[in-house]
Amino acid sequence: MKRSIESAGVIAMAASLLTACAGMGEGHNLPRYRCESDISFTVKFVDDSAIVEGSRGYDVLYRDAGGQTAQQQVFSNARMRAEFGLGPTGREAILRYPLLPFVARCARD
Numbered sequence: 001m002k003r004s005i006e007s008a009g010v011i012a013m014a015a016s017l018l019t020a021c022a023g024m025g026e027g028h029n030l031p032r033y034r035c036e037s038d039i040s041f042t043v044k045f046v047d048d049s050a051i052v053e054g055s056r057g058y059d060v061l062y063r064d065a066g067g068q069t070a071q072q073q074v075f076s077n078a079r080m081r082a083e084f085g086l087g088p089t090g091r092e093a094i095l096r097y098p099l100l101p102f103v104a105r106c107a108r109d
Contacts, residue, residue, distance in 0.1 A: 030042040030043060030044050030053075031043055031108050031109075032108065032109045033093055033106040033107065033108050033109070034106060034107060034109060035093075035095060035104040035105060035106035035107075036104045036105050036106075037102075037104055039054065039055075039095065039104050039106070040054065040055070041053060041054035041095075041106075042054075043082075043084070045073075048062060048063035049061060049062050049063065049075065050073075050075040050082060050084070052080070052082060059077060059079065059080055060077065061075035061076055061077050061080060061081075061082055062075060062076065062077065063075055064076040064081065066083065067083070067085070069085070071085035071090045072084070072085040072086060073085050079097065079099065080095060080096065080097055081095070081096040081098065082094070082095050082096075083096075087107075091107055091108040092105070092106065092107050092108070093105075093106040093107075093108070094106065
């Protein structure tokens with residue numbers, strides 16, 4: 001019984017990832033960020049998640065606690081933490097890779 005519940009959870013998570021990634025083909029309409037160290041990515045915000053597409057593929061990040069202002073949004077998964085809405089205009093972001101550790105400062109085009 002426990003194994004079937006776990007399997008159902010894995011299947012549901014995989015389905016949501018596929019559904020979320022299916023809409024990423026509209027890259028010209030998505031916000032593009034350019035960062036230090038030649039990193040660039042687009043982001044699509046869906047409900048309480050952010051789908052980040054870069055040169056290494058997709059990352060689905062989930063809404064996280066954090067943010068010091070109303071415009072700041074924080075999303076994370078086990079590999080990455082992204083903070084959006086930073087800077088005086090709200091067009092800056094920070095990517096944090098805790099496993100490396102590495103931090104990249106970014107700005108929206």
